[in-house]
Amino acid sequence: MILRLLFAVLLALPAFNALANASVDTATLAQALADDEPNSGRFIQRRYLADLDTTLESEGRYEYQRGERMTWRLERPVVETLSISSEGVERDGRPLEGLPAEVSRLILSLLDGDFAALESRFTITLEGTTQSWRATLIPRDEQLRQHLEHAELQGGARITKLGLWLGQGDRQTIELTPDAYE
Amino acid sequence: MLRVGAWLWALLLLLACALGADAFLRQGARFDTDITALLPQSGESALVQHADRQLGEAFNDHFLLLIEAPELAEVSRALVDTLERSDAVSSVQWRRDDFIQGDPLALLGPSRYRLLDPELAARIETGDTEGLREEARGQLLMPFGLDHHPLRDPFGLLDRHIARIAPQGVGSDDGRLEITDGERRLGLVIGQLAGAPYAQSTQDGLESALASFSAAHPQARLVRSGMIFHAAAGAAQARTETGLIGTIELVSLIALLLLVFRSLKTLATLLLPLAMAILFAFSLTAWGFGRINLMTLAFGTSLIGIAVDYAIHLQCLRAAQGKRFVLGDVAPGLTLGLVCSLLAYAAQVLTPLPGLRQMAVFVMLGLAAAWATTLLWLPLLPAPPTHGVERAARLCWRLQARLRGRLPPLLLACAAALLALLALLYSSANDSLRLLNTSPAALLDDEREAQRLLERDPGTRYLLVEAPNVEAWLERVESITPSLQALVDAQHLGDFDGLAARVPSHARQDRDLALVRALYTAELGALYRDTGLPESLVPRALESLDDPPYLELDAWLASPLGTADRRLWLESLEGEGPRVAGMIPLEGAFDAQARASVEALAASQPGLTFVDRVEEISAALGRLRVEIGTWVSLAFAAILALMALRYRASAWRVVAPPLGAVLLVLGIYAAFGVSLNLFHLLALLLVLGLGMDAGIFTAEHPSSAHVWLAVTLSALANLLAFGLLAFSAVPVLHAIGLTALLGLLGVWLLVPLVQRRDPPPLDFRS
Incomplete structure (x- = not known):
């Protein structure tokens, strides 16, 4: 079940956008995130499979309504919408089996700037400046580390890149381009 | 001679105390609040007992x-x-981490192609594979499950299986x-x-x-x-009520006796047999049983009343006769009374209920001790002063004179026949286990709420499944699963927990593997196309389906994931030939339709037993009710014979008060629709005992005012005590109290009513 956190981390990333205007430490992070505006943009995700030496690429749009809902709209190569609210996750309007509501609540609380939950499960290292920073998350739980070696976030004014190192050379990256951000 | 007896009795008492002290101090005897100790243990197979224990443990x-x-x-x-x-x-x-979950990938990963839930299997069987492909696409591009690899598990079978077997809705944001x-x-x-x-x-x-x-x-x-909260509530209630009722009875007894005898010394001599009775019974019961149930003590309070009965009779007689008193006058009556009571309680010793046996032994020991103390010690102590006794006796005698012989034998016979007919025609019985339930409503509400929210069951209702081997066992569970699921779907049954849902039989795993192969053949190429993978990977993915290992039951149970399921499996069965057994708990709602279906299901197949612990205990209580009824009837027949030997034609006057009082209670209950239970019957034993004492003493001393005074005092004391029990919130004590209340009133009225109409010469002898 702990593996569901992968997904939580993945989708919680827009929250890190606020880092850009704050000094780079998690203490001020929560405060900065609390001021975060609703945002949306485009994403490209790449899944690299080491044993097949293949990359699966997909893209689409994301929208985040503060404290309510995160929408992840896949457009290519397949069309599919994931919607996360405090009740759980829906795929194309139908509840997704096997993903506990706690995960979706965790995602939303992260988006709301509650970093206590994330820090209890990961060691977080921040480096760089507020204009260009990188965060490394290492799972505290040994069992989780078997499946997720570490996660990396990069950004400036807003988060632009996320990477998950999944072991055996597999990794997942997501690039984010916020809409008309000034 | 009397002195020798007194010394012997003192020695015996000392010995009993020593044994009791030894039991408590050295052998760790203790108080037991387990009300279910009252319940029978026999009548079930060892396998069912084993299953009960294992399911109830949690x-x-x-x-x-x-x-x-x-x-x-x-x-x-x-x-x-x-x-x-x-x-x-x-x-x-x-915390979630407190439950070691192990590595689901290592245990279930290799067998994942053999593990389909019924819904998924049905979708593949009906050809809805396209929908499954659509659901799999997004996951391949961005997986969030376990080992969602395009070759190893393109359709996320492992994730689906884990989602199905994982507990739902338990877990929080911070672990x-x-x-x-x-x-x-x-x-x-x-x-x-x-x-x-x-x-x-x-x-x-x-x-x-x-x-x-x-x-x-x-x-x-x-x-x-949890059981502990119910056990604690029951124990607290028993303690409170025992204490309260005991105290009120003792205070009213003392007030009553002081009023009549007007002497603290005499009061002390009256309470002496009572104290010795409790000491003797308590010590020897603790020594013999190793523990004393609080219900024994609660019921033992009834002993207080009977124990004081003998002393009242003796001291009333001594007060009346003064220096002319001889023990020979009173000994036969007291002994006959004791024998009758012992006979009635002996019936209970024969029951298979350990708790009930303990109560009976306690009461019998106490009665014997009260009898011995009264006969051997009291005559050696100063006689009570007479004037108060005389006044009270005159008062009672006048009262009795109004009732004397008002009930001619013919009328009595008619009334008895009528009551008996009423009781025979309209009596109903209620052996519900709820009688033993002492939990307050708030606690029961808590229990219901917790069991609803967590689908937790106390493990009292289940199907016991036996089979020659594991494979046959799993197939048997799978064969009855559709019937049970139909009951759940129709809302007759709350839920059930079949182990085969987590570990299917080999036959089912083979079927699932064939379905997965069909799914791969139909959709895998298209899935790869959709997500940008080459179709040439399909043969490599199909290799995973070449004879993957089965998920075996013992591997599942041995893994951390199977921890919770261990309670459903009975290990190392003894008996003829190899066989295995396990349980399917039936949880939540269970209506008449469900009961009928499950019973029919169990009857239709060998190796399938429906066990309903609550229902079984109720049935056992019912059997006991009938059994005790029969034993007491037999005991009463023996008593009748005894009475006929001693009192000849007047024997009916001796047995009419106890027998009439019992019929009166039964008739009233039948008329008012009160359902009889085991505990009404136990209280009728008390009525019989006191009624016999009253009848015997009146017959032994027909013209003595003191006997009637003693009967009245004794009845009053017990009425006070048991009248209070009728107000108890514990159904058991209420049943005992109400019965004793009505019965003792009946005895007290019947004793004078059945005497000769002409008053015998009044004899105060003072």
């Missing part, structure tokens, strides 16, 4: 708290701290256990007890821990579930 040795509070995380932490500090609790589980009920969120804390749930020290320890928590956090609401 409920008996653990307790569960649901907590609702504004600051849930902090308050939960505080609760856990309090519990961890308590000596009554050996361990607390409250605590938490459940959601609509808008409410409740923290979940599971504790393991350090001692038995019936041990008073364990109950007190947990009770005080929870009390200190509640005092510190008044805003928190706790929902409690």
Whole structure:
């Protein structure tokens, strides 16, 4: 079940956008995130499979309504919408089996700037400046580390890149381009 | 001669005390609050007993708290701290990490192609594979499950299986256990007890821990579930009521006796047999049984009344006869009374209920001790002063004169026949286990709420499945699963827990593998195309389906994932030939339709037994009711013969008060539609005992006013005591109280009513 956190981390990333205007430490992070505006943009995700030496690429749009809902709209190569609210996750309007509501609540609380939950499960290292920073998350739980070696976030004014190192050379990256951000 | 007897009795008492002290101090005898000790243990196969024990363990040795509070995380932490500090609790589980889950990938990964849930299997069978492909696409591009690899598991079978077998809706944002009920969120804390749930020290320890928590956090609401809370409530109620009823009885007894005898010394001599009775019975019962049930003590309070009966008779006679008193006058009556009572209680010793046996032994020992003390010690002590007794006796005699012989034999016979007919035609019985339920409504509400929210069951209703081997066992469970599921779907049955849902039979795993192969053949190429993978990978993916290993039951049960399922499996069965057994608990709602279907199901197949512990205990209580009824009837026949030998034609006057009172109670209950249970019957034993004493003494001394005074005093004392029991909230004690109330009133009225109309010469002899 702990593996569901992968997904939580993945989708919680827009929250890190606020880092850009704050000094780079998690203490001020929560405060900065609390001021975060609703945002949306485009994403490209790449899944690299080491044993097949293949990359699966997909893209689409994301929208985040503060404290309510995160929408992840896949457009290519397949069309599919994931919607996360405090009740759980829906795929194309139908509840997704096997993903506990706690995960979706965790995602939303992260988006709301509650970093206590994330820090209890990961060691977080921040480096760089507020204009260009990188965060490394290492799972505290040994069992989780078997499946997720570490996660990396990069950004400036807003988060632009996320990477998950999944072991055996597999990794997942997501690039984010916020809409008309000034 | 009397002195020798007195010394011997004193020695015997000392010996009993020594044995009792030894039992408590050296052998660790203790008080037992387990009300189910009253229940029968025989009549079931060893296998069912084993299954009962294993299913009940979780409920008996653990307790569960649901907590609702504004600051849930902090308050939960505080609760856990309090519990961890308590000596009554050996361990607390409250975080997800407290349940070792092991590595599901290692255990289930290799067998995942053999594990389909019925819904998924049905979708493949009906050809809805396109929908499955659509659901799989997004996951391949961005997986969030376990090992969602394009070759190893393109359709996410492992994830689907885990989703199905994982507990739903338990878990919180910060790793605590938490459940959601609509808008409410409740923290979940599971504790393991350090001692038995019936041990008073364990109950007190947990009770005080929870009390200190509640005092510190008044805003928190706790929902409690587990045997210990019920056991503690029952014990507390028994203690309170025993104490209260005992005290009121003692105070009223003393007031009454002081009023009549007007001497503290005499009062002391009257209470002496009572004290010795309790001492003797308590010591020897503790020595013989190793423990004393609180129900024994509660019922033993009835002994107080009977024990004082002998002394009242003796002292009334001594007061009346003064220096002319000879023991020979009173000994036959007292002894006959004792023999009759012992006969009636002996019937209970023969029952298979250990608790009931203990009560009967306690009462018999106490009666014998009261008898011995009265006959051997009291005559050596100063006789009571006479004037108060005489006045009271005159008063009673005048009262009796009005009732004397008002009931001619013919009328009595008619009334008895009428009452008997009424009782025979309209009596109903109620052997519900609820009679033994002492839990307050709030606790029962808690239990229902917890069991509803957590689908937890106390393990009292289940199907026991036996088979020659594991494979046959799993197939048998799978064959009855559709019938049970139909009952759940039609809302006749709450739910059931079949182990085969987690570990299917080999036959089912083979079928599932064939379905997965069909799915791959139909959709895998298209899935790869959709997501940008080359179709040339399809043969490589299909290789995974070449004879993957089965998921085996023993591997599942041995793994951390299968921990919770171990209670459903019975290991190492003894008996003829190899065989295995396990249980399917039936949870929640269970209506008449469900019962009929499950019973029919069990009857239709060998190796399938439906066990309903609650129903079985009720049935056992019913059997006991009939059994005790029969034994007491036989005992009464013996008593009748005894009476006929001694009193000849007047024997009917001796037995009319007890027998008439019993018929009166039965008739009244039948007329008012009160259902009879085992405990009404136990109280009728008391009525019989006191009624016999009254009848015998009146027959032994027909013209003595003191006998009637003694009968009146004794009846009054017991009426006070048992009249109070009728107001008890414990159904058992209420039944005993009401019966004794009506019965003793009947005895007191019947004794004068059946005497000769012409008054015998009044004899005060003072």
